[in-house]
Amino acid sequence: MQRHYHPAASFLGKALRYSIVLIVIIALNFLIPRVMPGDPVKNILGEQAYYTAEDVAALSAELGLDKPVYQQFGDYLGGLFSGDWGYSYLYMQPVLEAVGGHLLWTLVLILPAIILGALLAGLAGLVAGYFRKTPLDIGLTSGFMLVYAMPHYWIAMLMLMFFSFNLGWFPMGKVTTGGLSGFAYFADLLWHMALPLLVITLFKAAYDFLIMRNTVISICGEDYILMARAKGLSRGRILFKHILRNSLAPLVTVTAIQFGMLFSGVLLVETVFSWPGMGTLIYEAIGARDYPLIQGAFLIIAVCVLLANMTADLLYRRLDPRTA
Amino acid sequence: MNILKKLTANKLLFFGVVLLGIFVLSAVFAPLISPHDPWTYGQAFLHPSAQHLLGTNDVGQDIFSELVYSARVSLWVGFVSASLATLLGVAVGIWAGFRRGWLDNVLMGMADIFLVIPALPLVILLSVYLGPSIWNIILVIALTLWPGTARVIRSQVITIRQSGYVESARIMGASEFRLMWRHVLPNVLPLVAAKFILAVAVALLLEASMSFLGLGDPSQKSWGMMLHYAFSRGGFVQNLYWWYLPPGLCITLCILGLTFINMSFEDRTDPRLQRILDR
Amino acid sequence: MKNLLVVSNLHVYFETPAGLVRANNGLNLHLEEGCNLGIMGESGCGKTVLVYTLLGLQQPGKIITGSILFSGRELVNLPEAELNHIRGRQIALIPQNQSTALNPLLKVGEQIGEVCVNLNRPDIRLEGARRLLSDLGLGDIHSVEHILKSYPHQLSGGMRQRVLTAMALLSEPDLLVADEPTTALDANTRTTTLNILKEASKRTSLLVISHDLPALKTLCPKLGVMYAGRIVEYGDTLSLMSNPLHPYSRLLMKCQQAGDYLDIPLTGFESRDLLGDNEGCSFAPFCPQATGICFKELPLEVCLDNSRVVCHLYTQSGMKLC
Numbered sequence: 051m052q053r054h055y056h057p058a059a060s061f062l063g064k065a066l067r068y069s070i071v072l073i074v075i076i077a078l079n080f081l082i083p084r085v086m087p088g089d090p091v092k093n094i095l096g097e098q099a100y101y102t103a104e105d106v107a108a109l110s111a112e113l114g115l116d117k118p119v120y121q122q123f124g125d126y127l128g129g130l131f132s133g134d135w136g137y138s139y140l141y142m143q144p145v146l147e148a149v150g151g152h153l154l155w156t157l158v159l160i161l162p163a164i165i166l167g168a169l170l171a172g173l174a175g176l177v178a179g180y181f182r183k184t185p186l187d188i189g190l191t192s193g194f195m196l197v198y199a200m201p202h203y204w205i206a207m208l209m210l211m212f213f214s215f216n217l218g219w220f221p222m223g224k225v226t227t228g229g230l231s232g233f234a235y236f237a238d239l240l241w242h243m244a245l246p247l248l249v250i251t252l253f254k255a256a257y258d259f260l261i262m263r264n265t266v267i268s269i270c271g272e273d274y275i276l277m278a279r280a281k282g283l284s285r286g287r288i289l290f291k292h293i294l295r296n297s298l299a300p301l302v303t304v305t306a307i308q309f310g311m312l313f314s315g316v317l318l319v320e321t322v323f324s325w326p327g328m329g330t331l332i333y334e335a336i337g338a339r340d341y342p343l344i345q346g347a348f349l350i351i352a353v354c355v356l357l358a359n360m361t362a363d364l365l366y367r368r369l370d371p372r373t374a
Numbered sequence: 375m376n377i378l379k380k381l382t383a384n385k386l387l388f389f390g391v392v393l394l395g396i397f398v399l400s401a402v403f404a405p406l407i408s409p410h411d412p413w414t415y416g417q418a419f420l421h422p423s424a425q426h427l428l429g430t431n432d433v434g435q436d437i438f439s440e441l442v443y444s445a446r447v448s449l450w451v452g453f454v455s456a457s458l459a460t461l462l463g464v465a466v467g468i469w470a471g472f473r474r475g476w477l478d479n480v481l482m483g484m485a486d487i488f489l490v491i492p493a494l495p496l497v498i499l500l501s502v503y504l505g506p507s508i509w510n511i512i513l514v515i516a517l518t519l520w521p522g523t524a525r526v527i528r529s530q531v532i533t534i535r536q537s538g539y540v541e542s543a544r545i546m547g548a549s550e551f552r553l554m555w556r557h558v559l560p561n562v563l564p565l566v567a568a569k570f571i572l573a574v575a576v577a578l579l580l581e582a583s584m585s586f587l588g589l590g591d592p593s594q595k596s597w598g599m600m601l602h603y604a605f606s607r608g609g610f611v612q613n614l615y616w617w618y619l620p621p622g623l624c625i626t627l628c629i630l631g632l633t634f635i636n637m638s639f640e641d642r643t644d645p646r647l648q649r650i651l652d653r
Numbered sequence: 654m655k656n657l658l659v660v661s662n663l664h665v666y667f668e669t670p671a672g673l674v675r676a677n678n679g680l681n682l683h684l685e686e687g688c689n690l691g692i693m694g695e696s697g698c699g700k701t702v703l704v705y706t707l708l709g710l711q712q713p714g715k716i717i718t719g720s721i722l723f724s725g726r727e728l729v730n731l732p733e734a735e736l737n738h739i740r741g742r743q744i745a746l747i748p749q750n751q752s753t754a755l756n757p758l759l760k761v762g763e764q765i766g767e768v769c770v771n772l773n774r775p776d777i778r779l780e781g782a783r784r785l786l787s788d789l790g791l792g793d794i795h796s797v798e799h800i801l802k803s804y805p806h807q808l809s810g811g812m813r814q815r816v817l818t819a820m821a822l823l824s825e826p827d828l829l830v831a832d833e834p835t836t837a838l839d840a841n842t843r844t845t846t847l848n849i850l851k852e853a854s855k856r857t858s859l860l861v862i863s864h865d866l867p868a869l870k871t872l873c874p875k876l877g878v879m880y881a882g883r884i885v886e887y888g889d890t891l892s893l894m895s896n897p898l899h900p901y902s903r904l905l906m907k908c909q910q911a912g913d914y915l916d917i918p919l920t921g922f923e924s925r926d927l928l929g930d931n932e933g934c935s936f937a938p939f940c941p942q943a944t945g946i947c948f949k950e951l952p953l954e955v956c957l958d959n960s961r962v963v964c965h966l967y968t969q970s971g972m973k974l975c
Contacts, residue, residue, distance in 0.1 A: 071487050079499075086503035093503065199629035201582055204601065204622030207610060215613055273753035280708055280748070281768055281820065282741025291767075296758050310492030317494065318583055322605070332495075336502060336588050344502055351495045359490060371804045372757055 064363055068356050075352045079345050080126050090115055097339035098139035135349075136342030140335060145346035148331065153350055156327030159246055160316055166247075167254030168305050174255070175262025175301075176294055182267055191263065198256040202315040206249045206322040213245060220245045246323045254312055261304045265297045299369040306362030310355040390634030393627050401445035408439035412595055419614065428616045431600075432607040440595055441620050447596040448625070451512055451581045456573035458516035463523025464566055468558060470524070471531030482528070485521035493518040493576075494583055501589045508591050511584060515577045523569045527562055534561050568639045575632040582625055597621035656722070657828055657858050658684040658707075663719035663729075665699075665706050665882075676702040678882035678935075680719070681954060681961075684828070684875075689859040691873030691890065693866065693905070699882040700862045701749070704832050707860075708746060709736035724827065741768060745821035745857075749833040751813040755805040761816055762801030768823050782823055789815045789849055811842040818849055822856070829857045835865045847871055866909045870894065878902045881935035888960030898962045900940045934965065942966060 083093035091109050092099070101109060114122050129135070135145040174194070178187040197205070214220045221242050269275060270293065278288050313328075320329025328347055335343040400407060409427070416434030420426055428437035470481040488496075497514050504510040535558065543557055584590055585598025586605070604610060604618035665677035676699040684690045694700055705711055707721060709728060721728040723744065728736065740746075748754040755764055765782045779801070786797045791812060805813060814834075821829055831850060835843045850859065850872055861872055869876060869890060876890040878899060886899040897903045934940070937947040947965050955967045 067486070070483070071490050074487050075491060082499065082503060087505075088503070195630065195633060196626070199633060200626045201579060201586075201598075201601075201622055203583070203586055203605075204618075204625070207601075207605065207618055207622070211610075211613060211615065273748065273750055274756040276705075276710060277746070277748055277754040277817075278756070278767075279710055279737075280740055280746040282737050282739070282824075283767060284737070287767070292756055292759075296756065299758075310490070314492055314494030314583070318586065321587070332498060333587055336498065339502065341502065344499060348495050348499045352491055355490060355492050370758065372806050 064360070068360055072353070072356060075349065076127070076130065077123070079349055080123055083341060083345070084115075084122075093341060094136075096139055096341040096343065100139075130349075135346045138335075138340055138343040138346075140338045140340040140343060145342050148343060149328075149346045149350050152326060152328050152331040152347075153354075155325060156313075156316060156320065156329065159243065159250060159320070159325065159327060160312065163247055163250040163254055163316075164305060164309075164312070167251045168258060168301065170251065170255040171258030171262050172294075172297075172301055175259045176266055176289065176297070178259070179263040179266025180270065180289060180293065182270070187263075190259070194256040194259040197252050198260065200253075201318075202249065202253050203318040203322050205253065206246070206319045209245055209249055210322060246319055246325055249319050250312075250316055253315055254308075257308060257311070258301065258304060262297060262301055265300045266293055269293050269296050299366055302365045302369060303362050306358045306365065309358035310351075313351055313355065384638050386634050387638035390631045390636075390638060393631030393634065395631075397445045397449060397624065397628050397631075400442050401449050404443045404446055408436075408442040410436040410439045412436060412439040412443045419608075419612070422616050428620060429614065431603060431617060432609065437600075437617055437620070440600055441597075441624065444595045444597045444600055444621065445624070447508070447591075447594045448578060448581060448598070449628070451508065451515070451596070452574045452578035452628075455512045455515035455519065455577040455581075456570055458512065459519035459573050459577070460523055460566060460570045462516065463520040463569070464527050464562070466520065467524040467527025468531050468562070471528035472535060472558065474532075478528075482525070485524050488518060488521040489525070491518075493580060497580060497584055498587065498589060501584060506589060506591045508594055511581060511589075511591065515580050518580070519573050519576060523566070523573065526565060526569060530562050530565055531558055534558055564639065568636055571632050571636045571639075575629050575636075578625065578628060578632075597625050655686045656683050657686045657724060658682075658860070659720070659722040660703075660707075661720040661722070663703075663706065663721065664717070665702055665711065666716040668716075675882055677706065679951075680879075680883055682877050682884050682887065684858060684860060686827075687858060688875060689854050689861065689873040691861045691863060691869035691876045692879055692884070693862075693864055693869055693876065694879030695864060698879045700879055701832060702882075703879075704746070704830055704862060707830065708740055708744060709733070710740075741826075742824050743826055744828045744830065745824055745826035747818050747821045747829065747831040747834060749836065751810055751817055754817055755813060757805055759804075760801070761803055761805060761808065765801065765816065765820050765823065768820050782819060785819045785822055786815065788852075789819055790845060791815055811838070811845065814838075814842065814846060815849065818846075818853070822853055826857050828860060829853060830860045830862070832862050833864075834861065835863060835868045843868070866894070866905075878905065883935070883963060884961075885936070885963045886960065887962075893960065898957070898960060898967070899964050900942050900966070901936050934963075 084090055086093055089106075091101075091106055091113065094113055094115075095101075095109070110116060114125055117125075133144075133146055135149070137143075138145050138148050141148045174190050178190040181187050275288065275292060278292055283291075316327070317329035317332055319325075320327045321333045324330060328351065332344065332347050334340075335347065412435050414435065416430055416436070418430060418432050418434045420430040420434070422429045426436050426438065428441065431437055431440065466481050466485070470478040496518055500514045500517075501510060504514070581590070581596060582598030582601070585596050586602045588602055588606070590596060590599045590602060592599070598621075600621040601618060604614070604621070608614075609617040660680055660682045663677050663680040664675065667674040667676060678699075680699075680703065682690070682692070692700060692703070702711075706717060707728070709731065711717065717729055719729060723739070728739070731739075755761065762779065762782075766779055768782075783794055783797050783801070786800065787794060791797055791800055800808065800812060800816070805816075808816070834846055834850060838846060847868055850861070853859065854872065859872060861869060863869055873890055876888065876893050877884045878886040878893070878897075878901065880901050886893065886897065886902045888898075893902065894906055894909075897906050933946075933948040933950055934943075934952055937943045940947065944965065950965070952963050952965045952968055954961050954963050957967065
C-alpha cells in the first residue's frame with residue numbers, strides 16, 4: 051500500500067491525508083514556542099507582552115506550562131476551535147480578529163490575480179508551446195523567464211517607483227484615500243489595487259506560463275494530435291479543442307498546488323505597497339516579535355493552502371475522465 | 375578543450391555559466407574588486423560619484439562594495455542550503471524508493487507534509503524563534519527544500535530498480551548498499567543535478583525574501599539585506615534607485631543564470647526526433 | 654490502370670545531433686487505382702516516415718526532395734492549407750497505435766464527429782458513423798450509441814481499432830493508408846481487422862504498411878519490399894513470395910517460413926545505419942551474394958516483366974532500366 055500523491059486516489063483517502071497534514075501543522079504550531087530556546091512564556095506571548103519577573107510564575111500557570119504536554123495540547127486544540135487563538139499585543143486585539151481582518155484584504159488581491167494570471171499564462175503558454183522556437187515563442191519565454199527570475203517585491207518596488215512616484219498614475223500604496231463611500235469607494239479601491247494586482251498577476255503568470263508551455267509542447271508530441279492533423283482538422287480546432295482542452299487539467303492542478311508559493315509572493319508584495327493584508331501583518335509582527343500573531347498567520351495560511359490543494363484534487367477529477 | 379567546446383556548443387549553458395560565474399568570481403575576489411570596506415561608516419545618502427560608484431546607504435557604507443560582498447553571503451546560503459537539501463533529499467529518495475514498504479510510506483508522508491506547507495511562512499515561523507544567524511537560515515531553507523528532490527528521486531529509483539540489470543545484480547547477491555551506490559545512484563545523477571540547480575535558485579530567493587522581511591542576519595551582508603535596508607531606511611521613499619536597483623538586479627541575473635543552466639540540461643534531446651528514429 | 658499514387662525518388666532526411674539520417678533514400682513506388690499495395694520491411698527501414706511524408710505530416714525543416722504525385726497532383730512542397738484539405742478527405746490514415754491515437758479526454762463520438770464536421774457535407778452525419786460502426790461489427794445501433802458516448806480508455810483495443818477505421822472510412826477517401834494494422838493484435842481481432850480492411854478495399858485503394866506477411870498476402874495483390882529507405886523489390890505479391898528476386902526479399906521469405914511475423918530485425922541493420930554517406934547498396938554488408946561493385950555503386954532500378962528490382966545482380970547489360 052502506497053501513500054502516493056496521485057489524483058486517482060479515493061476522495062476519502064485524500065481527506066484523511068489532508069486532515070493528517072492539518073494536525074501536524076497545528077502540532078508544529080503548538081510545539082515550536084515550547085521547544086525553542088528562550089523563555090517559554092515570552093515565546094508564547096510574544097515580545098510585546100509586558101510583564102515583570104514576579105508575574106512569570108502566575109503567567110506560566112495561566113498558560114498551563116506546568117501541565118503535562120498532552121493536556122496542554124488538548125487545551126490548545128480546544129482554544130483553537132473555540133476561537134481563542136491568543137492575543138496580539140501589537141494590535142491590541144485577539145489574534146483571530148487581527149488575522150481575519152487582514153486575510154480579507156489579501157484575498158481581495160489573490161483571487162482576481164489567480165484568475166487573471168491563469169488566463170494570461172494559459173493563452174501565452176498555448177501560443178508559445180504551439181509555435182515553439184519561433185520568434186513569438188522566444189519573445190514570450192524570455193519575457194516570462196525574466197519576470198520569474200526577479201524577486202517579487204523588487205518588481206513591486208520598481209513599479210511603485212516608476213508608475214506611482216515618477217509618473218503619478220497610481221497611488222503610493224494603501225487601500226484607499228479615505229472618506230469615500232459607495233461607487234466612489236469602489237473605484238478608488240480598484241485604483242489602489244491596480245499596481246499590486248498587476249505585479250502578482252505577472253509573476254503568477256510567469257510561473258504558470260513555463261508549466262503551460264511545457265505541457266503544450268509535450269501534448270503536441272502526442273499521437274492523438276498527429277492523428278488529429280491526419281484527419282485534416284483545422285489548426286484552430288486542434289489548438290482549442292484538443293491542445294487547450296488537454297492542458298487544462300495540469301494547468302489547474304499547478305495553479306492550485308502553487309497556491310502556497312503564490313501566497314508567499316503576495317505577502318512580500320503587500321509589504322511594499324502597504325496593503326493591509328497578511329503580508330503587512332507578518333512584516334509588522336516580525337518586527338515586533340509578536341509570536342502569537344505570527345503563529346496565527348501561519349496557521350491560517352497553511353489552512354488556505356490545504357484548501358487550495360483539495361480544490362485542485364477535486365477539479366482534476368472533473369477534468370480528467372480517466373480518474374473518475 | 376573538450377569541455378570548452380561542449381560549453382560553446384550549447385549556448386544556453388554557456389550564458390548560464392557566464393552569468394553565474396560573474397557573481398561567483400565577485401564573491402571569491404570581493405576584497406580585490408570592492409573599492410571600500412563595506413562595513414565602514416561614513417556620510418549617509420550620498421549620490422553616485424567617482425568616490426562611491428553607487429553612492430552610500432543610510433549609515434554611509436559604500437553601496438558598490440556592499441553589492442560585491444553580498445554575493446558571498448547570498449551565494450553561500452544558496453549553495454549550501456541547496457546542497458544540504460539535495461543530499462538529504464537524495465538520501466531519503468533512494469532509501470524510500472529502494473526499501474518501499476512502511477518506511478517509504480512514513481518518509482513520503484513527511485515529505486508530503488513539508489511540500490504542502492508553504493515555504494516562506496514556515497521559514498518565517500522557524501526563523502523568528504531561532505534567531506537571525508546564517509546557519510539557522512541555511513538549516514531552515516534546507517528543511518523546506520528536501521521533499522521536492524526526495525519525491526522525484528524516489529520515483530526515478532523505483533523505475534530503475536525494476537529494470538533488468540538491477541534485478542540481476544540483486545539476484546547475484548549484491549548487498550543493498552552496493553546496489554544503491556553502484557547501480558542506482560549513477561543513473562539518478564542527471565536528475566539530481568537538475569534538482570540541485572533548481573534548489574539553489576529557490577534558496578537564493580528564499581534567503582532574499584527572508585532578509586527583506588527583516589529575518590536576515592544583520593551581521594552579514596546579502597542582497598536581500600540590502601533591499602531590506604533600502605526599503606525600510608529611507609532609500610525607497612527618497613527614490614535612491616542606485617540603492618535598491620542593483621541588489622535586485624544581481625539576484626535576477628543569478629536566477630537567470632541558474633535557470634539557463636537548468637534548461638540546458640533539459641534541452642538535450644528532442645523527444646519527437648527520438649521517436650522518429652525509433653520507428 | 655490509372656496511377657493513384659506515384660512516388661519518385663523520394664528523399665527524406667533529418668538533421669539529428671548524431672548526423673544526417675536518411676530515412677527515405679531514393680524511394681520509388683506506385684499504386685494503381687482500385688488496387689491495393691502492401692509495403693513490408695523491418696522496424697527502422699523508414700516505413701512510418703514514408704507514411705507521414707505522404708500525409709505531409711513531417712515537421713517543418715525536414716529535408717524532402719523528390720516527387721509524390723497523388724491523382725496527378727504534386728504533394729511535395731504543397732502549401733499546408735491545401736495539404737490539410739487533402740488529409741482526412743482524399744487520403745485517410747488508420748494509425749498504428751490505437752491506444753494513443755485517440756484523445757483521452759474527449760468522447761469517442763465527438764472525435765468521430767470531427768471528421769463529419771470537417772467534411773462540411775450535411776449528408777454525412779453521425780448517422781453514417783453509427784451505421785459504419787455497426788457494419789464493423791460493434792453491435793447494433795444501441796451498443797454503438799453507447800460506444801460513441803464512451804471515452805477511449807473505456808473501450809477495448811479492438812473497439813478502438815474499429816473506431817479509428819470507421820473514422821478513416823467515413824470520409825470515403827480515395828486512398829486509405831493503414832500503418833501496421835495487425836501488429837500486436839490477438840488472433841481474433843486480427844481476423845476481424847483483416848475482414849474490415851478487405852471490406853474497405855471495395856470502396857477505396859489501400860496502402861498497407863506491415864511486416865505481417867500473411868496479412869499482406871490476403872489484402873494486397875501488389876507488394877513492395879522496403880529496406881534502408883528504399884523499395885528494393887516490387888511486384889505481384891504471390892510471385893514475389895514464391896520467387897523473390899532481391900537477396901533481402903529472399904531472406905525475408907525464408908524467415909517467414911520459420912514464423913509468421915517479422916518482428917525481430919533480420920540483419921545487423923539498425924536505424925542509425927541510415928546515417929552516413931554509403932556509396933553503395935545499403936544491404937551489401939549483409940548480403941550473401943554481394944560483389945565488389947555492390948559496395949561502390951548504388952544499383953539502379955530494373956524492370957522485369959511485372960516486377961522491379963534494385964540490385965546489381967540484375968543490372969547487367971540487356972536488362973531494362975526503369
